[in-house]
Amino acid sequence: MTSKQVMTVAVLAAVLMWSTVMTVLGHLEAVAALLPSLGLLVQQITSALSGAGTAHGATSAADPAAGPPGLEGPSR
Structure with missing residues (x-):
């Protein structure tokens, strides 16, 4: 176990x-x-202990313009 896992x-x-x-x-x-x-x-x-990298529905770092699904148009 890593120190992060022990702390968790x-x-x-x-x-x-x-x-x-x-x-x-x-x-x-x-x-x-x-x-x-x-x-x-x-x-x-x-989730942290199992080593899951991202949560379901999370946007990737390669596409910073992608917002949550269902939102159209520019944000204010």
Whole structure:
């Protein structure tokens, strides 16, 4: 594992430990409010550890003028 991967796993462990402590202390509302963010964190860390280079739908660096699909005309 590279140092970046070790740091990523350490951050994930810290966030999950914090969530566990909040649950044990009875702050279920706080944990429930953060579940979407925690899910995204786990998804991003999994993606980083698996070595995925780009996300789906990302524009390439070779075409900087390409915008998101569905947008026509010049941007303001």
